[in-house]
Amino acid sequence: MKNLKKLLYSRKAAPYVFVLPFILSFTVFWIYPLFSTVKMSFQSILPGEIRWVRFDNYNKLLKDSVFHLAIKNSFQYMLLTLVLLIPFPMLFASVMDSNLVKLKGLYKALLYLPALTSVVVAGTIFRLMFSELEGSQMNQLLSWFKIEPIKWLKLRSTSYFALLTIACWRWTGVNMLYFLSGLKNIDKGLYEAAEIDGAGGRQKFMYVTLPLLKPTTIYVLTISIYAGLAMFLESFMLWNGNASPNNIGLTIVGYLYKRGIEKNQLGYASAVGLVLLGIALTINIIQLIMNGTFRKEEKA
Amino acid sequence: MKRLTDADSSKEKKDKKLEEEVYKGKDSKKRIYRMSEKRKISSITATVFFTFLGILVIFPFAAAVLASFRPGQELIRYGLSVKLDRAGMTLNNYRYLFSGKHNYFLWFKNSLVLTILSVSLTLIICYFVAYGLAMYQYKLKNLLLFLVIATMMVPFEILMLPLYQEMIDLRLINTTAGVVLPGLCGASTIFFFRQFMIGLPVELLDAGRIDGATEYGICLRIMLPITKPAFAAMAILTGMGAWNSMLWPLLVYREARKFTLPIGLNTLLTPYGNNYDLLITGSCFAVLPILVLFLCFQSYFIDGMTAGAVKG
Numbered sequence: 001m002k003n004l005k006k007l008l009y010s011r012k013a014a015p016y017v018f019v020l021p022f023i024l025s026f027t028v029f030w031i032y033p034l035f036s037t038v039k040m041s042f043q044s045i046l047p048g049e050i051r052w053v054r055f056d057n058y059n060k061l062l063k064d065s066v067f068h069l070a071i072k073n074s075f076q077y078m079l080l081t082l083v084l085l086i087p088f089p090m091l092f093a094s095v096m097d098s099n100l101v102k103l104k105g106l107y108k109a110l111l112y113l114p115a116l117t118s119v120v121v122a123g124t125i126f127r128l129m130f131s132e133l134e135g136s137q138m139n140q141l142l143s144w145f146k147i148e149p150i151k152w153l154k155l156r157s158t159s160y161f162a163l164l165t166i167a168c169w170r171w172t173g174v175n176m177l178y179f180l181s182g183l184k185n186i187d188k189g190l191y192e193a194a195e196i197d198g199a200g201g202r203q204k205f206m207y208v209t210l211p212l213l214k215p216t217t218i219y220v221l222t223i224s225i226y227a228g229l230a231m232f233l234e235s236f237m238l239w240n241g242n243a244s245p246n247n248i249g250l251t252i253v254g255y256l257y258k259r260g261i262e263k264n265q266l267g268y269a270s271a272v273g274l275v276l277l278g279i280a281l282t283i284n285i286i287q288l289i290m291n292g293t294f295r296k297e298e299k300a
Numbered sequence: 301m302k303r304l305t306d307a308d309s310s311k312e313k314k315d316k317k318l319e320e321e322v323y324k325g326k327d328s329k330k331r332i333y334r335m336s337e338k339r340k341i342s343s344i345t346a347t348v349f350f351t352f353l354g355i356l357v358i359f360p361f362a363a364a365v366l367a368s369f370r371p372g373q374e375l376i377r378y379g380l381s382v383k384l385d386r387a388g389m390t391l392n393n394y395r396y397l398f399s400g401k402h403n404y405f406l407w408f409k410n411s412l413v414l415t416i417l418s419v420s421l422t423l424i425i426c427y428f429v430a431y432g433l434a435m436y437q438y439k440l441k442n443l444l445l446f447l448v449i450a451t452m453m454v455p456f457e458i459l460m461l462p463l464y465q466e467m468i469d470l471r472l473i474n475t476t477a478g479v480v481l482p483g484l485c486g487a488s489t490i491f492f493f494r495q496f497m498i499g500l501p502v503e504l505l506d507a508g509r510i511d512g513a514t515e516y517g518i519c520l521r522i523m524l525p526i527t528k529p530a531f532a533a534m535a536i537l538t539g540m541g542a543w544n545s546m547l548w549p550l551l552v553y554r555e556a557r558k559f560t561l562p563i564g565l566n567t568l569l570t571p572y573g574n575n576y577d578l579l580i581t582g583s584c585f586a587v588l589p590i591l592v593l594f595l596c597f598q599s600y601f602i603d604g605m606t607a608g609a610v611k612g
Contacts, residue, residue, distance in 0.1 A: 014515035018432025118544035
């Protein structure tokens with residue numbers, strides 16, 4: 001007993017005691033579910049009856065047009081958010097970093113505010129703003145330009161517009177902060193050196209800011225890809241549940257939820273989840289290789 | 301934030317001084333004058349632009365707050381529209397909200413309990429884990445660090461169904477433990493603490509050891525006080541996450557009496573009756589705690605937010 005206590009207090013054992021909670025949580029809430037979702041994806045699971053069906057779930061997925069639509073929706077959303085939520089916040093951050101703006105703190109706080117709200121609140125507000133009623137904000141805006149009211153959330157293109165508006169509203173400020181903290185790490189002397197070499201504002205941005213912001217950009221890109229592909233709650237709130245007309249707002253996670261929770265087909269839903277995992281990992285590995293992250297590590 | 305603005309303003313002062321000095325010089329007088337004029341114009345343009353952006357961002361909030369003072373039928377009839385006329389404004393929505401005829405404050409209380417519980421447990425556990433990952437050299441360390449990062453790489457949504465199944469097997473459905481437990485070892489929180497700690501001098505540990513403190517004593521009595529700023533940043537960030545979390549609680553909680561605010565608010569809209577008035581009023585009120593927290597501890601929010609990005 002005394003020996004055990006001595007061991008527990010030794011410098012060798014202490015780190016393991018410290019990381020023990022992580023090891024436990026990792027095994028129980030990460031490894032186990034990950035393996036069981038792989039297992040479940042090869043099974044047909046009905047109450048009280050579990051059957052091994054080999055690749056049946058995946059074969060079905062290949063032919064499932066609703067799933068293809070969900071993938072298409074998620075990808076479209078992800079790509080559009082990347083286009084909107086990386087260049088613009090980067091530009092805003094560099095303008096803010098250039099000391100042209102007074103009251104920086106105020107603007108930073110203002111732009112960060114939407115990130116504090118839950119999806120429920122944001123979704124509710126935007127659903128009402130994009131309502132098909134004549135008096136809704138967006139339709140009022142249209143009426144200024146003498147355009148007839150639109151059923152925003154019943155058409156594919158306009159509902160994407162609504163989804164993207166929420167995304168931009170919520171994440172522009174956050175991404176801007178990421179870029180701002182990246183900009184803080186850039187040595188200001190480099191700009192002076194570039195200036196001496198005769199570089200203008202645009203050239204400084206292209207040849208100093210952009211390359212040196214790369215680590216931050218990779219980070220923002222990575223989290224944006226995940227967030228885009230895993231989007232679900234925004235759609236869930238905008239259409240008050242997981243049922244948008246003609247599935248225009250159905251995402252991969254939405255489909256996983258639909259099959260797994262609403263229809264209780266855990267096996268099939270697991271297959272959906274693993275496809276999502278495959279997509280997310282592939283994109284990120286490609287993206288990391290293209291950015292040379294692995295190369296750099298080898299050198300160091 | 302304070303540090304930032306201080307640095308900014310001192311830099312601005314320096315810039316101004318420099319400009320003035322050069323301005324006094326005779327030969328380049330004209331050129332410099334033109335440049336500062338140009339700078340002034342772009343400064344005004346930038347400020348106007350950010351003001352515009354700020355208004356765009358605030359607008360939906362403002363519209364929601366205004367709507368919370370109007371009868372619910374208006375929302376159903378017109379959607380969310382900004383009307384500034386005083387006529388028809390009423391406090392009835394708030395009166396109804398505080399009357400306690402529904403579960404709103406029960407949900408509010410549940411959310412509060414869940415948030416406090418998960419923040420305190422997450423911080424304690426993640427602090428210890430990060431300490432173990434940052435302050436020692438041992439064989440498995442790099443593997444463990446890799447695993448922490450790996451958990452960040454797999455979206456939670458993929459593990460959601462098997463976890464749900466696991467919770468059923470463990471009989472944790474409809475319990476707060478079921479909601480809190482899977483999130484306790486948050487990889488990003490561990491990572492943040494670790495990043496904070498590897499910046500601290502290791503000599504402190506040795507000093508503690510020489511003075512005869514145990515490993516755990518060092519962790520609690522020497523490191524803990526130094527790590528306070530990291531605790532503040534993470535408390536706020538995990539608190540916000542817990543207060544707003546929806547997907548996982550939506551699966552675990554089955555009874556209306558157990559719901560947290562986000563799920564509860566969401567149930568106000570059903571195909572059979574839309575309580576938009578209560579929803580919008582309740583939403584405004586639900587943002588309030590976080591808003592107050594944000595206004596008080598802005599810099600911690602921003603530090604916590606950007607801590608992971610710096611290293612890339």
